[in-house]
Amino acid sequence: MAVNSEGLRDFSAVYVVQPVSSADWLVIAPVIWCILIGAVLLMLRKRTDLQPLIAIPALAVLVLMTVGLVWHVIGNGTVSMTMGRWLPPFGISFTVDLLGAFFAATSSMVAFAAGIYGRSDVDDSGRRYGFYPFLMLIMAGILGAFLTGDIFNLYVWFEVLLISSFGLLVLGSERAQIDGGTKYAFLNLIATTLFLVATGYLYGLFGTLNMADIAVRAAELRGTAPLMTLVTLYLLAFAMKAAAFPVNFWLPASYHTPRIVISGLFGGLLTKVGIYALLRILGMLFPFEREELSFIIAIAAVLTMVLGVMGALAQNDIRRALGFLVISGIGVMLAGLALGSPAGLSGAIFYAAHSMVVMTALYFAAGIGGRLGGSFQLTHAGGLYTRNALIAALTLLLFLSVAGLPPFSGFWPKIMLVKASLDIGAWWLAGAILVTGFLTTITVGRIWVLAYWRPAAEPDEMTLRTIGEMPAETTPANPLSVGATAALAGLVLLTVAAGVWPEPVMALAQDAARGLLDPSAYVLSVFPVEASQ
Structure with missing residues (x-):
């Protein structure tokens, strides 16, 4: 980085100066769309008759966006967009390869089916207390996790989907739902804490949270940094979120308690986000530690x-x-x-x-x-x-x-x-x-x-x-x-x-x-x- 005669650094070299093509906006469009529609539905929460009429077409549009993203990645390869005009690793990147796009498209199709099914499964009370807004926001968290290229933002999107899942799980406020929600929340908060601890440890070792940067630098630090400890922490955290043995007892204690459409959404999507994180971190970033x-x-x-x-x-x-x-x-x-x-x-x-x-x-x-x-x-x-x-x-x-x-x-x-x-x-x-x-x-x-x-x-x-x-x-x-x-x-x-x-x-x-x-x-x-x- 250039330094002028007065000792001031020239940051112009790390700015993004090239325009983004219109097709590349598909990288972040699904997440923005979910948040936007979720906010609209939240403002119209008292109009329970309008909730499905807005949410279901919006989910159909989401399917088109994610399928278009898959097509874009197939034709152009991995696509990256960095926020805030700062080049990575300074800026926060959304990086979409075929794995993230494929999972995003599949989860969007499932959410679209859930939106249709929920129209008969969730009554006016459930709509008033946020079924469709929570559905859109949980999809924002799921899609954000699949599309982000930054590990800390992976944690943030996990938090988004986790908070939304709490609202969906207790929708109806029945005793069984409160009991199942308590177990679900407690165990997932433990997993989230382990995730955060591991991410802080990773930043202390690498000085970066960008996944592409970590993939390059892991080979340099292997042998000098305790990467096995780091990977073991991630394995435990994501295994708990994916409901793998021996940290799987929270799932059968909670997934049968909410309304069926919510159970289906959880059973189909939430544990797969944990699997995706394991594939991304252990399979791509730390393959040698995964082998061990x-x-x-x-x-x-x-x-x-x-x-x-x-x-x-x-x-x-x-x-x-x-x-x-x-x-x-x-x-x-x-x-x-x-x-x-x-x-x-x-x-x-x-x-x-x-x-x-x-x-x-x-x-x-x-x-x-x-x-x-x-x-x-x-x-x-x-x-x-x-x-x-x-x-x-x-x-x-x-x-x-x-x-x-x-x-x-x-x-x-x-x-x-x-x-x-x-x-x-x-x-x-x-x-x-x-x-x-x-x-x-x-x-x-x-x-x-x-x-x-x-x-x-x-x-x-x-x-x-x-x-x-x-x-x-x-x-x-x-x-x-x-x-x-x-x-x-x-x-x-x-x-x-x-x-x-x-x-x-x-x-x-x-x-x-x-x-x-x-x-x-x-x-x-x-x-x-x-x-x-």
Whole structure:
């Protein structure tokens, strides 16, 4: 940096002076859009009739933005935008590679379906107390986490989505929601504190929080700085947010308590933000430290997937069973992170996108089934197939997909992960994935037989009491919504399409994995001058 004769520094060299192309505004447009629409909905919180009429089209626009971002990144490579006219690492950057764009587009599709489903699942009271504003703000946090290129801002966006999730979790103020929200908040605040401590430690070691800068400087500090301690802190923090063993007990204690649309949104998206952070920090920034921890990550993956599905098999409440299936899926993704190979990481990325769609859809299907049958308890459910054959068929397709059976989206990433495990001789990891798939098939088969195929029993006193204690939106008096059915059908169509025609999704996942393993394009987008020299 130049210094003049009076000893004053010339900062002109670190200013951004080039105009930003219109397409590059897609990097930050989704986050700005969510915050803007959330603010509008908050101002109109008393106009509950207008809330869905504004939010649902806005979510449709969000899908177009994120899909356009994916197309832009495919055509132009990793894109970076730095705020405040300061060049990185002085300025705060949003840096979007194929991994971030792919996850952003998938999560936007899920949110769009949730907005449609929520129109029938959330009553006027829920809208008045902020369902749609919180939905837009939680999407701002999720998308901000996927698109940021700065670790401290990753922490900030985690805070945004966490605060919004608190509001959604207690929407309705029922005792079970308050109890579940307390457990959820306490454990996530611990994870957030660990994240903040690790980030402060990282800044003390590197003097920067820009991810591209860290990716370059990590090799210089390796061997002289305690990077293993730093990475272990991040692993623990994000494993807790992703609900991995042994810090996963908060999820089944809380995800069954809110309204179904909120449970679906949480089960589909929130834990995947933790997985994304692990892929980004361990997979791209600290690959050598990830390799040293690979066996520990693999053990955690096996325990997460196996104990998760065993917990689901033991449940009588369908919502609780789905919560344990969310945990089991996290173990499958961790297996890909433990492998660290192109095939392993691409399998984890593919499976994460699959889980976003399928787990959200399963919660939606459970909500519709609860309306039809009047209970989420398997002991009181039955006859759902005869009551609505279409919903039963859609649910069966989702069950086959979550079990990893062909020709659905859950089949291909598991095949990729099994092959990647066998390629390095990790037969026990491949076996755990296959055993988990078998146990998942038994779990969802049990739910199907008891809730859908078994004839409905005559309601006894216990059943009537159970129905009377259910929230209003799950009682048989509430008619089946066309919008809720359409949202469910749309998500089912995505998992079927990705299973029948997996090549585009597989190619996206493989290119995203290569971007993690070779971050040169990521660094080049942030530091074009330095990287070209």
